[in-house]
Amino acid sequence: MGQLEGKSALVTGATSGIGRAIATKLVAEGAHVFATGRRQTELDEIVGELGDAVTAVRSDISDLDDLDRVFSAVQERGQGLDLVVANAGVGTFASLEQLTPEGFDYTFNANVRGTVFTVQKSLPFLGPGASVVVTGSTSASRATATFGVYSASKAALRQFTRTWAIELAARDIRVNMIVPGPTDTPGLAGLAGDPVADREKVQALLEQEASHVPLGRLGRPSELADAVVFLASEQAAFITGSELFVDGGQSKI
Template identity: 55%
Template sequence: MAELDSRTALVTGGTSGIGLAVVRRFVAEGAHVVVTGRNQGKLDAVKAELGDAVTPVRGDISSLDDLDAVFGVIAKRGAGLDIVFANAGGGEFAALEDVTWKHFTDTFEANVGGTVFTVQKALPLLNPGASIVLTGSNIDVKGSPSFSVYAASKAAIRSFARSWAAELVGRGVRVNSIAPGPIATPGLSGLAAEPSQAEALLGNLAAGVPMQRLGTPEEIAEAVLYLASPRSSFVTGAELYVDGGASQI
């Protein structure tokens, strides 16, 4: 029997990178996965790959109307939610003197606001024993030049995991966060100012990891599966660092 047989999961930002790897892993373990993303073409590609095991719903987590539509689809399925992987978000470099109000609000609306209201709107649909996993980052305990707003948004995610774990423990709902280091995804390459600089950026990031390489989305997916599954039944309020030792050594 697969680990997630008969379970229903929501993965936000599930059309590429870590999110897509988690969708694939959950499906392989028997879950039905509701997948969100902003790009309809990418959602269609996920559906074409995984078929009836997924329900794609276009939506931006920074839009309350879009979130209402997503959870309307989930409610209509009638199976509730056993797993919420609140993964959508992003960021970009900006030195302190270059931070604009738009840069700040865009980052916090997606990473912080989007996570808050994704989880809030999921609450009425959570089944007993549900697991919530938030995507943080190992940058929440590190200093990183020109990445301060993003880092602060991920520190908020760590705080949410602790507070919501305490708040929801009485319902039998677990809340944990995953803290990846640099992972080989299109989003990471996209942080380079120019496409020609992407290789150098990735090389510099890998050099800062004790294991001397970038992680893969599939490695993060294995860690998310652990937190989402009954294997972590006595784990809540935790942050799991999957970063090749970058935050620990």
């Protein structure tokens, strides 16, 4: 018996990296997972790997019509949700001088607007004892040149998480945030360029990020998945409105 046997979960941004690791771990712990993402090929791979324990729905969380399709699938299954993992997000580099309105909207629509309405639209499906976990970032607590919009979007989510924890407490719904440090994912590597064509630049970025972590390495997506399982489990029944840093000590040491 897994810790989440018989539970139902929604994981956004489940096609790769942290989101995919979370979906895989939740299934291993006994949950049925609604996995969303923008790339059908990767969603098909998840279903092929995890089987009937996954319902894959191609969607862009910044598109409210897409979100409606996700929750139509949840409604069709008829078992509600015990866990929502609002994980989907994007990040790009741009200094204040380089920033465009389109670039600003791209990041905030995905990271903030998409997360807010994912959680809002999940509310009719969440019962007492349910849990919401939002993926944050250490960037919300520190300044990195050319990464201001991403950092600000994650700081906004931190405040939403705290506010939702208050608003949903009367319904016995807990809301927490996991805060990854630099994690070995395609998303992190992609900030430096194409993993094949720009291999040296990618490797340099990964090594630089690891050098800032007291434990001396990048995080593993599976370690973030373990944190989500903890926050969704009975072991965390008295934890809400918190930030669980899974960053190798980067933010606190």
